[in-house]
Amino acid sequence: MHYIEIKNINKSFHEGDTVHKVLDDVNLHLNEGELTILLGRRGSGKSTLLNLLSGIDIPDSGQIFMNSTEITLLREPARTIFRRKNVGFIFQFFNLIPTLTVNENLHLALELTDNFTPEGKERAKFLLNEVGLYDRRNSYPDVLSGGEQQRIAIARALVHNPGIILADEPTGNLDFKTADKVIEILDDLVKKNGKTMVMATHSRELTGLADRIIEFKGKSIIVSSQRQN
């Protein structure tokens, strides 16, 4: 069953009079429970595709179906609500709320999805233990290292039990050692929870984890390949 279907997607950005076509007639499908890696150079369109999948941005034309919902038909407020309920997003720069503690960052995600219940709080506690930062639950993000912040961001993305995890260069702002640790945690948690995940990266080293690799070559050619198990 296809969890995500992308049909004839086009996306351009305007810079003055110049038009930069980033995605040109893209057709894709992603299966439920799979880890898909979007591979390509910086500026190749990986983040653009993730933003379209999450509903942060909309395509110029084409359709995107997620779990049978056509998100390209939704208006902005509805897309935001859909995103916060169904998508867990992990950003390159963590994007934790600096004025909320680690615990409150997770609780905000629960509150926005109507999951701020004793069970939800218990799940937040469980995930903080899983990423090894329960002891830092009352700290503010700015006193944590980059690796610790990204581990919190992973916990936040999973805490409301979304159908899909989207990760945009999750190790792009981390050193190699920390990046390995973060990927290990992310892979472990996603697989343990049976989640579908799409990760954008420019690092070929991560392709070994993927069920499916979609490589961005040039502006319009997208090569999809299946990992041989």
Add this chain to the structure above:
Amino acid sequence: MYPPRGKIDHFIPKAGLRYLFTHPWQTFLSSIGIMLGVAVILSIDIANESSGKAFDISMESVTGKTTHRLLSRQGDIDLSTYIKLRTEAGITISAPVIEENVKILIGNGYTATFLGLDPFSEREFRNFISADLTGDNTELSQLLSSNNKVLIPESFAREAKLTIGDTLSLKWGDGVLRVVCAGLIKSNEDVSGNRIEQFLISDIETARKLFNKGNFVSHIDLILTPSEVERITKTILSNPTLQLSTAEKSNETAKSMTEAFRLNLNAMSLLALIVGLFLIYNAMTFSVVQRRRLLALLRAAGVTQKDIFIQVMAESIFIASIGTIGGIVGGIFLGKIMLGL
């Protein structure tokens, strides 16, 4: 698709308010911006309103409760008309007035209106000659029994450092008149501290002698009902040299003289409003721009534009409340300073 109505998220306000408290200088500066805006608008408005009120009070002090004024087209009005008013037209509430412009020769000089009034007719029109004398009525008897005695406003006496018994020199035409201060009037002028016009008051007999009026007065003040107006029209106004005007019309000349003054104040008030609005707008823009990253992070976390708008509005109201309270206090203080200038 939307969360149930009435649910109040509390981590969003918490994130916003913590930002305000963890950046106290930014919050303080935003509040100061609003405070200045409110203070500027309020102080100019206080000064404007007070000046206008002072003018109205000053006009009321001179005209009192007068509804109409009997004037002569030839200048002064014969006292025989006053007698006719009472006998032929049956108008009892009337007061003859001698009004002259003089210059009080103290310091750089003060322009003043000299009013010669009949204390026995005045009670119905103006209250300062019959009731508001400071101390007992010794001054009133002096005013009536002696020549060249005048009453002056208490505030003017204080400003010009005059006391009862002091002699004042008044320039009238080419001559100089000498009068003695017999008492002080507690005038309404003290309400604002601003004075549009000074006035001196004497008994009408003193004024007649000082200004060589003989059997003439400047005008006769009247408080008339519509039927009395009709009666006067039929009797007294048969003399074509006489005219009956309303008190409002009589004040129009003085009002037109102060029109430019009021226009300036209004222009200043509008300017203050623009400056104030600009200050408030800038303060609020500064406050939002400084938190742009936090707002973007909240949006990325899945907070809707509507929730962000509500949050920004709530914080703006919070900052604006602090600024407005400070601005009102500052505005009253500034207004008082401006009125003292």
